[in-house]
């Protein structure tokens with residue numbers, strides 16, 4: 001059993017329990033459910049913006065504890081002021097130490113498009129994402145069937161949210177890509193082995209159809225990475241650890257984006 005299998009198995013149990021506590025109707029009656037989502041595609045694809053998707057991540061299965069003290073609202077405000085094009089908030093508690101309240105806290109201080117970063121295995125989580133003010137969602141090809149990815153993308157689109165499809169190889173890309181998706185993210189980290197290589201993004205770039213905004217995810221730690229990835233057509237750059245491992249993630253983002 002890979003870590004990804006474990007996460008997905010745990011997630012299904014967790015979602016079943018959440019549904020018992022909070023019905024879909026409860027989610028739909030939350031005030032943020034009616035908020036008009038901001039276009040991630042527009043913010044991340046804009047030539048006048050940084051393209052940086054700055055992530056709030058306390059811990060991860062591959063790195064253990066990354067930052068146990070940073071306050072999400074301070075970081076979210078700082079990422080916005082730093083000029084991030086979007087923010088990613090991990091909402092998985094068991095493996096990443098995040099919560100839906102983290103996303104709510106980020107939402108209350110930041111106008112940038114926010115992605116709910118979680119392992120979506122049920123439509124309920126998409127409605128929940130809308131109810132906490134997320135603008136776009138992550139669908140991970142490695143933990144879904146192509147049918148599920150397409151179905152979930154349609155659910156998100158019907159709610160006005162955009163979709164970032166995460167792939168790690170050409171097979172996943174070809175099987176899962178769908179017109180209801182908006183951005184394609186290439187994860188440089190293999191979620192099964194945790195190996196990280198920017199080469200993954202370079203190799204897959206030309207396979208991604210041009211109507212999608214291309215995003216490179218994970219293991220980005222310097223400006224040279226970004227400059228190089230831009231030459232391959234990448235517009236979005238998802239950065240977590242490089243900011244979160246510092247004592248002041250917001251300042252790290254300001255320093256980094258300032259050099260672009």
Ligand SMILES: O=P(O)(O)OC[C@@H](O)[C@@H](O)c1c[nH]c2ccccc12
Nearest residue numbers: 187217218219220238239240241242
């Ligand atoms: O911390 P990094 O190496 O900058 O990576 C960020 C982001 O890409 C990573 O957190 C991530 C990419 N896809 C995911 C799926 C689930 C959880 C986390 C992720």
